Amino acid sequence: MPALPDTSNPAFHYRWSWMFHASPEQVWPLVSDTQRFNEATGLPTTQVTETPNPEGGSRRTIQFRRFGISVIWDEYPFEWIQPQSFGVLRVYHGGPVAWMQIILSLTPQGSSETQLTYEIIIHPANFSGYLVIPVQVGWISRRAFDRVFHQIDAALQEQTRNRTAFPLAVTPLHPSADARIQSIEQQLKEVAYDADLVTKFVSYIREALDADLMRIRPFALADDWGVDRVRMLELCLYAARFGLLDVSWDLLCPKCRGAKSTAPTLFNVERHVHCPSCNIDYEVDFDHHIELTFHPNPGIKPIERMVYCVGGPQNTPHIFVQQVVRPQSTKSFDLSLESGRYRIRGPRIPGRIERVEAGEEPGGPAKSMVMITPEHGDDQLHLIIDDHGIHPVDPHIKSGGTRVTFENKTAIEQVVIIEKMAWSDQAATAAQVTTLQTFRDLFSSEVLRPMEQITVTNLTIMFTDLKGSTAMYHEVGDASAFGRVMDHFKVLRQCVSTHHGSIIKTIGDAVMAAFIDPAEGVAAALDMMQEIATYNADNPSPPLCIKVGLHTGSCIAINQNDRLDYFGSTVNIAARIEGQSNGDEVVISESVMSDLGVKQFLADSTLIVTSCTAELKGFQESFPLYRIASRNKKEPE
Incomplete structure (x- = not known):
């Protein structure tokens, strides 16, 4: 702990203990969630002022009002060791309290129990402190802590979800919301979603705690419910499109990883951001620093964002x-x-x-x-x-x-x-969301502001082209050839969407697509080959033949013609690699091949993988490439 302030008044020292029927590792995430704990014990919401510290970081001054009285204090940084203990020192500005120190510790008792010890050392600032502290801390706080800790222990014994451990607020629906919710629920079921999942999701929006609905993270919710992450993300996107939810692009600090700034649309996202808590400036990228979250539309449930604690261990897990x-x-x-x-x-x-x-x-x-x-x-x-x-x-x-x-x-x-070091994989990052075809279809107007450029550090870019299309137009005529080209686009779009990618744009007969997972990109490319072969069996004259190339690397997300687009060397290399395909085969770069998921996928014995080296136009070095084809591929004549 920091050095304690000098004081001539003797301190009150409270030390309480509780037993939990669970291990410290199980107890820690709940008792160290000071945001929820403070709300559950009846503390009022706070206002936080962060002042830059010239030595680094920031100083926090926190204020709340209770019984018409304003209480202000300087809060020193929380200290903790997972899953053992945490504590904090608060020095007050006036009022009955001079300073207060809190220390919570967890001690294992055998293999399945934990003793929690809660200590409060509090110094009165004046005579009124000797009257207020025993009542507020020794009696009111002690009873509130006892109630909440017993509820946490009961939840742990019943192995229920974390959120049920706290008796927190649930905002009622807007008076006119019920009919709208029923209509939206029906719309969600009509877009081919599992009816039971939709019903559960809508009930969740109706009944869940405000603390859970203020920032809905679809991947975390999917893991909690044991359902597919992408399906949950798509469900949230449709719910936002139909008006049940609103979206928020949270800009995460690379140090504290907190959402220190939010934007309602990608257009409002700025590349340069300041974190007042860490007192640093940083540039956001699509891979880590921009996360898509959701919250109820105010016309459905008007939830206010309340702050009860900003420095506890679960704020930065x-x-x-x-x-x-x-x-x-x-x-x-x-x-x-x-x-x-x-x-x-x-x-x-x-x-x-x-x-x-x-x-x-x-x-x-x-x-x-x-x-x-x-x-x-x-x-x-x-x-x-x-x-x-x-x-x-x-x-x-x-x-x-x-x-x-x-x-x-x-x-x-x-x-x-x-x-x-590892970032949470439960974040639906901008890189993942913007490469999802459902997002592109539902939110086509979501683009960056003109001239804004944001880095995507790892993206797989695919280019395709229809081989011999000029000859096909000459052979069967414009109308028939155009119809076959449109059919080919439908096939490619379905394959890309199935493998969680998105069509970025079409260029003549060519397609540019993006994937967050290289293995999904390769799988989509091979599915294209199979689906085109199936199409040719029903429409044999003339047969369609596609060329596909993929490359993984960093690129720049930009606004191009009011669409979200990608530029950079990775895009250029992917386009050149597609040109190396002879048709009815997929050509991938070394960066794609080195992905563990791709290696596992290509272990399929029905595929032939051959290596080669090629010089790509516009690049001086030679590129190691890999050609992938089915064993039953018909060689080009």
């Missing part, structure tokens, strides 16, 4: 450790982490980067990348923070129990963070 280390001092603790890549950083550590470019990791000298493996590495981690940054910069430790020591050799207090 990717952070496993956050500790304050005083100047010229050390802090040690035991920690157990799973295998993976972690980053150690701090907002005030010398060498910090205050601007993060798209696709880059924030840090520089102010970060240390940690690799944790089950077999190799140390069982102790000693990190030194000095005027040059963090040392060592690349430690390697074992998974499981580790003794961690932070040594602060600087002259200022440091906030040191250990966080997981």
Whole structure:
């Protein structure tokens, strides 16, 4: 904890305990969710002011009103170690309280129980504090905590969902909403969605807690219900199109990963964003920093976004450790982490980067990348923070129990963070959403503002072309040939849509499509070959023959002719690779072939994969390519 303020008045010290019939790992996500816990215990909503700290990060001043009285305090950074403990120090501006320190700790009791200890140290500022504190904290808060902790324990024993553990607000429907909801429910069922899923989803919008509906994440909801993620995303998109939901593009900070800014449409998204909490400027990209979320349309259910706590552990669940280390001092603790890549950083550590470019990791000298493996590495981690940054910069430790020591050799207090590098895969990112054909069909007007360019760091681009189309027009006439070209577009569109991609545009007889998953792109391409062969069996003269090329890499999302489009070398290379196809075969680049999902897909014995090297027009280097064809492919004459 930070150094406690000086005070001449003796403190009240409360220490309460509860037993939970679950492990600390099960209890932690609920009791450390301070946003929901504060609401459940009856605390009022807060207003937060974040002031940039010249040393890095920001200072938070928080205010709420209760019984007509305004309560204001400076909130120091929360400290926590998952799933062991968390705490916070608050210093008040006037009123009956000088400062308050809260510490919650979890101690395992055997293999299936946990003791929770809640400590409050609170110093009165004046005589009225001696009257108010025993009533508000010692009696009212104690009873509220007891009620909520018992409800959490009951929910854990019943193995119910997390949201049922808290008795939170449910806003009633708008008075005129019921008829609209019934109409929308019928519309959703008519677009070929499972009727039971639609009924469950509509009931969820009617009855769920406000805390769950303020920011609906379709992939997280799909995982919670055990249904396909893309189906849930498409259901939410249709629900937004029909007026049940509204969309929000959340701009996520690369450090705290919080949605510090939102935009109602892609047109309102700006590439350069500032996070007031981390006090950094950053560039958003489609892969990580822009997430599509949903909330009820105000005409259905007018939910207000309430803030009860902004600094608790569940606001940044990717952070496993956050500790304050005083100047010229050390802090040690035991920690157990799973295998993976972690980053150690701090907002005030010398060498910090205050601007993060798209696709880059924030840090520089102010970060240390940690690799944790089950077999190799140390069982102790000693990190030194000095005027040059963090040392060592690349430690390697074992998974499981580790003794961690932070040594602060600087002259200022440091906030040191250990966080997981991997982003949550439950985010429906802009890269995923905009490559979905359903989104393109329902929200074709969703484009970036003119001249805005946003990076997509990993996208698979497909180009196709109809071989011999000029000769076909001459052979069968314009009308007949045009009809066959349109039929071919329908086939390609269906294959792209089935594999969660989208048609970006057509260029003459050619198609440009995009996929977030390279394996889905390859599968779509091979399906095209099969479906065109089936079409040719029914329409033999003249047979259609398509060429397909795919490449994976980074590109730029832009507004082109009021449509969301992609440009860059990746797009150009994909177009050139398509030109290497002889027809009735798919040609892919090394970047596509190196994807694990593609390798697994191509293990199918019915496919023939041959490697080659080609020089592509406009590029100096030679490109390793792979030709994919079915074993029963008819060789071109």
